[in-house]
Amino acid sequence: MTKDINAYEVVCRTCRKKFSVQLFDSHEKNLFVAAKKDWYCDECKKAYFKKQTSALSKTHQDIGFAELEGTEKMISWAETIRAELINKVNYLNQSLTFSDAAEKEISDKAFEQLFNQWQAEKNAKWWIDNRKMTVRDISSQIAKFAEKIRQNHAHP
Numbered sequence: 001m002t003k004d005i006n007a008y009e010v011v012c013r014t015c016r017k018k019f020s021v022q023l024f025d026s027h028e029k030n031l032f033v034a035a036k037k038d039w040y041c042d043e044c045k046k047a048y049f050k051k052q053t054s055a056l057s058k059t060h061q062d063i064g065f066a067e068l069e070g071t072e073k074m075i076s077w078a079e080t081i082r083a084e085l086i087n088k089v090n091y092l093n094q095s096l097t098f099s100d101a102a103e104k105e106i107s108d109k110a111f112e113q114l115f116n117q118w119q120a121e122k123n124a125k126w127w128i129d130n131r132k133m134t135v136r137d138i139s140s141q142i143a144k145f146a147e148k149i150r151q152n153h154a155h156p
C-alpha cells in the first residue's frame with residue numbers, strides 16, 4: 001500500500017490509542033486539527049454508541065416502550081429516532097390549549113392512544129421508517145384519534 005499524503009496520526013481521547021485519519025485542508029491546518037480535535041477510535045466510538053443505546057433503551061422501557069428488535073445498528077439508530085419522536089409528542093402535548101375540560105380530556109385520551117400504539121412498536125425498522133415524522137404529522141394523527149373518540153361519545 002502506498003502511504004497516503006493526507007493521513008495524519010491522532011490520539012483517541014478515551015483509550016489514548018494512536019490511529020490515522022485523512023484530512024484534506026492545507027498541511028498546516030491539518031496538523032492543527034489533528035492536534036486539537038477530540039478524536040475517538042472506532043472501538044471507543046462503538047462502545048460509546050452501545051452505551052448510549054442501552055441508556056436510551058432503558059429510559060424508553062421505563063416509560064412502557066417495547067424492547068426493540070433488529071440488528072444492533074438498526075436498534076441503535078431506532079432508539080435515537082424514538083427519543084426524538086417522543087420529544088416531539090411531548091412538545092406538541094405541552095403546546096396545546098383547550099377551550100374547555102371536555103376538549104382537554106379528549107386530547108389526553110388521543111395522546112394516550114397514540115402512545116399505546118407506539119409503546120407496542122418493537123420493530124426497529126418501524127421507527128427508522130418513521131424517522132421523518134414531524135410535529136405536524138403527529139398533530140394530524142392526534143386529530144384522527146380525537147375524532148374517533150368524539151364519534152364514540154356521540155354514538156355510544
Ligand SMILES: [Zn+2]
Binds near residue numbers: 012014017044
Ligand atoms: Zn479509543
